[in-house]
Amino acid sequence: MKSFLISIILLLPLFICAQNPQIVELDTDLSPCDSTQSSRCSQEYGFRHLVTNPVLPDSVDVLRHKQKHFWRAGAETVGFNVGLWAFDRYILDGHYAYISWNSIKENFKHGFEWDDDHLHTNMFDHPYNGSIFFNAGRSNGFNFWQSELFAIGGSAMWEMFMECEYPSTNDIIATPVGGAAIGEVLYRTSDLILDDRSSGGERFGREAAAFLVNPMRGLTRIITGDAWRHRSTSGRRFGIPPISVELSMGGRMLTLWDYDEGRRAGAAAEINIEYGDKFAGETKVPYDYFSFQMEIQGMKTQPLLSRVEIVGRLLSKEIVDKKNIKASVGMYQHFDFFDSDTIKRREPNRDQLFPCVVPYKLGAPASVGAGAMVQYAPSNDFMVDGYVHANGLILAGILTDFYRDYHRNYNWGSGYSIKAGINASLFKNRLIISLANQYYKVYTWKGYDQKFDWSTTPEGKPVNIQGDKSNSSFNHLEASLKYRLWKGLYLSAGADFYWRTTSYEDLEIRAWGGWTVYPRVHSKQIGVHVMLTYVL
Numbered sequence: 245m246k247s248f249l250i251s252i253i254l255l256l257p258l259f260i261c262a263q264n265p266q267i268v269e270l271d272t273d274l275s276p277c278d279s280t281q282s283s284r285c286s287q288e289y290g291f292r293h294l295v296t297n298p299v300l301p302d303s304v305d306v307l308r309h310k311q312k313h314f315w316r317a318g319a320e321t322v323g324f325n326v327g328l329w330a331f332d333r334y335i336l337d338g339h340y341a342y343i344s345w346n347s348i349k350e351n352f353k354h355g356f357e358w359d360d361d362h363l364h365t366n367m368f369d370h371p372y373n374g375s376i377f378f379n380a381g382r383s384n385g386f387n388f389w390q391s392e393l394f395a396i397g398g399s400a401m402w403e404m405f406m407e408c409e410y411p412s413t414n415d416i417i418a419t420p421v422g423g424a425a426i427g428e429v430l431y432r433t434s435d436l437i438l439d440d441r442s443s444g445g446e447r448f449g450r451e452a453a454a455f456l457v458n459p460m461r462g463l464t465r466i467i468t469g470d471a472w473r474h475r476s477t478s479g480r481r482f483g484i485p486p487i488s489v490e491l492s493m494g495g496r497m498l499t500l501w502d503y504d505e506g507r508r509a510g511a512a513a514e515i516n517i518e519y520g521d522k523f524a525g526e527t528k529v530p531y532d533y534f535s536f537q538m539e540i541q542g543m544k545t546q547p548l549l550s551r552v553e554i555v556g557r558l559l560s561k562e563i564v565d566k567k568n569i570k571a572s573v574g575m576y577q578h579f580d581f582f583d584s585d586t587i588k589r590r591e592p593n594r595d596q597l598f599p600c601v602v603p604y605k606l607g608a609p610a611s612v613g614a615g616a617m618v619q620y621a622p623s624n625d626f627m628v629d630g631y632v633h634a635n636g637l638i639l640a641g642i643l644t645d646f647y648r649d650y651h652r653n654y655n656w657g658s659g660y661s662i663k664a665g666i667n668a669s670l671f672k673n674r675l676i677i678s679l680a681n682q683y684y685k686v687y688t689w690k691g692y693d694q695k696f697d698w699s700t701t702p703e704g705k706p707v708n709i710q711g712d713k714s715n716s717s718f719n720h721l722e723a724s725l726k727y728r729l730w731k732g733l734y735l736s737a738g739a740d741f742y743w744r745t746t747s748y749e750d751l752e753i754r755a756w757g758g759w760t761v762y763p764r765v766h767s768k769q770i771g772v773h774v775m776l777t778y779v780l
Contacts, residue, residue, distance in 0.1 A: 292488040292518060293673075293732065293779045301483035309481040312385035316467070320380040320460060321398045328373075329406045340407045347408035356403075357708035359412040360652035363641055367422070367607025368552065368581055370415050374399060374423015375430055379460040382431045388424070388530040395420035395427070414656055417639045422609030425554045425579040428531040432482060432519065434458035440470070440479035447472070485532070490516040492736060494775025496541060500587060500603055501768035508587050510543030512773055522617050523570040526561045530577075533557040547583045554579040555633070558612070571618045578611040578635055578661070580684075582720065584742075584769065599767035600645040604744045605654050606684060606718050610638035611661065630666040637661055642686045642716045643744060645765045646751070655711025657688040676726040676734070684718040691750060716746040732779040740771040 333341035359366070377398030381391030399419040403411035434454040442450060451471045455462025465471040470479070496512035520533030527533075539551035560574025586601045613635030621627040641654045665680030691713025724738030747764045 292486065295487045295489055295780050296484060298486045299484040301480055302477040305477050305479050305481060308479075310385055314384070316464070317380045317384035317386065317394055318397075320384075320463065321377050321394050322401065324376055324380070324460070325398060325402050325406055328402075340409045343406060343408050348405055351404050351407075351411050354410050356411045356413040356416065358414055358656055358710060359409070360650040362651040363605050363607050363654050364547065364549070364583060365651070366412075366414055366418060367609055367641055368549065370419045371422025371426050371579070371609045373402075374419035374421075375427030376423075376460050377420070378423045378427030379431055379458055380464075382427065383458070383461040383464040388428060391427070392420060392424050395423045399423075414639060414641070418607075418609040421638065422579055425556055425577055425609070428556060429534060429536055429554060430458045431461065432531060432534075434461050435480050435482050436484065436487070438465075438479055440473065440475040440477065443474060482532075485520045488518040489780040490514075490777055491780065492516075492775040492777040494736075494773060496543070496771055496773040498543070498546070498584075498587060498769060498771045501770065506587055508543050508546060510541060510546070512539065512541040512543075512775070514539050514775070520557075522557075523562055523565070523572050523619065524560065525565070527557070528559045530558045531556040533560075545587065546585050549581075550583055552579065552581040555615075564618075568622050569618070569620050571616065573614070573616045576613060576615045576633060576635075578608065578613070578633070578663075580606065580608040580611065580661070580682075582606040582718075582742075587769075599744075599765045600643060600653070602643060602653065603767045603769040604718060604742050605643040606640065606686075607642075607654075608637050608640040608661065608684065611635045611640075612638070613661075624672055625670070627669045628666065631664065633661075633663040635661045635663070637684065637686065640684065640686045642684075642718060642746075643767075644712050644714070645746065646748070646753075647712045655686070655688040655714060655716070657686040657710060657716070659685040659687050659715075661685070674728045678722075678724045678726075678738075680722050682720045684716075686716045686718070688712060688714050688716075712746075712751065713749045714746050715749075716744065719743040726777055734777040734779065735774075736777040737774045738772070740769075740773075742769040742771075744768075 329341055329343070332338040333343075374395045378391050378395040380398070381394035382388070386394070399416055402419075403416055434457045437450050437454040437457065439447075439450055451462065451465065454465075462471070492514040494512060495509065497507060497509040499507045515536070515538045517536040518534075519536070520531075522533050524533065534554060534556040537551065537553045538549070540548060541550050542548070554577075556577045556579075558575040558577055560572050562570065562572045564571035583605055584603050587603070613633055615631060615633035617629070617631045619627070619629040637657075637659045640657055640659060642657065644653060644655045647653070647655065661682065661684045663680070663682045665678070668677045669675070670677070688710045690710045692709045719742070721741040722738060724736055726734040726736040728734050744767045745764065747762065749762060751763060753763055
């Protein structure tokens with residue numbers, strides 16, 4: 245439900261921009277793209293359809309948002325942790341919330357270990373909580389890097405003090421790092437909603453929507469009185485950057501290769517947001533350009549949230565700036581989450597080596613690397629843009645076929661990823677073709693003695709481990725075709741191909757009528773979709 249609410253509230257400012265053009269600031273001299281510059285806009289932003297004209301922020305608003313309030317940010321971070329603990333303890337009656345001085349001392353004495361929560365909990369819910377800590381700093385005048393310290397501090401406080409479970413190695417990485425990615429997206433999204441010039445019902449609606457998108461910023465505005473203070477400027481920290489939004493709804497069908505696993509079909513929706521100018525000359529402002537993608541599906545046995553991707557620019561430099569071609573290189577932060585579940589359960593066969601009935605799971609909340617983007621636009625009838633990224637995976641979780649404990653069916657690890665894609669627009673955006681591929685390599689360095697009969701021990705299978713010692717490859721290839729039916733409405737169709745291959749070390753299992761040493765397991769899934777896509 246949290247994932248669904250986040251996806252909905254992210255759209256609120258974009259609908260506001262689309263339906264209420266009066267939010268555009270009146271100083272057109274600051275706007276890099278007004279109604280008299282349509283040809284320049286086409287060259288500048290390619291075939292992106294902007295929600296509204298970009299407008300630079302007012303200098304008064306920029307200076308006001310730079311005023312730092314450390315104690316208020318710290319109090320909000322601590323207060324959120326205490327409030328969340330009280331909810332877990334007195335409302336949910338969670339066993340982990342029965343803390344004491346003894347549990348705190350034991351946490352410090354024992355130290356960090358890998359936990360066994362659901363992949364969704366560790367790779368999405370925890371980073372979302374980290375975004376709350378992050379925005380305690382961001383909403384009180386601190387920049388991106390300074391706000392990350394509040395995310396680290398808030399996460400450390402929770403791990404060491406607020407649970408009677410041992411502190412988690414994966415959480416202390418995923419919560420602050422992934423929290424910065426989600427947090428900055430939510431902070432900039434809430435900035436689009438707010439308008440201090442508005443009043444009455446419009447003002448209440450904007451403040452309520454901003455609170456839903458970014459609860460910590462909404463709380464800060466209530467504490468300071470900014471939620472009802474009227475100003476002559478909009479109060480936006482970033483003005484209105486170039487924003488493109490696509491909302492798709494339709495159906496999707498899933499099936500697996502190689503094994504008779506049946507099929508699943510149901511409703512599906514996608515949200516794609518592109519924020520900022522990808523070919524800005526030279527920038528060192530984190531997330532002044534980012535892309536956000538979320539996939540939701542209503543399908544039996546499948547998770548509601550199947551995919552979340554964030555690519556946020558940290559710094560960049562334009563290396564080519566000509567009439568028909570642009571190119572830039574830079575450093576980018578990535579947040580990746582892919583989730584699936586059983587399509588059809590099968591009976592085990594001792595004579596064959598089957599993959600897990602779940603085709604794939606991957607979470608990479610802590611990833612950073614270098615990237616390049618290129619755009620070639622010889623005319624309005626034909627434009628092409630492409631990108632390539634090479635990243636280091638600081639922390640990743642990927643499906644395993646063997647290790648099971650509590651909610652865990654995945655291995656922790658680290659590694660690298662390579663992403664590349666190309667988009668082509670034909671006939672003045674009437675036809676758009678896209679092709680993209682993402683490859684991840686995840687290494688689980690430390691396993692456990694899988695030959696030992698752990699059922700004979702009082703504790704059973706060990707839990708403080710990375711997983712099965714292994715190396716895994718995960719590849720996602722997607723292709724789509726969009727045809728414009730009317731104005732901003734497109735008919736889109738596409739296909740997704742998922743491959744996962746895991747090579748296990750120090751493992752012997754019975755299969756193919758004998759013992760297989762160091763097994764290598766493959767799982768593959770195909771998805772096809774047909775949707776209506778509305779470009780705001």
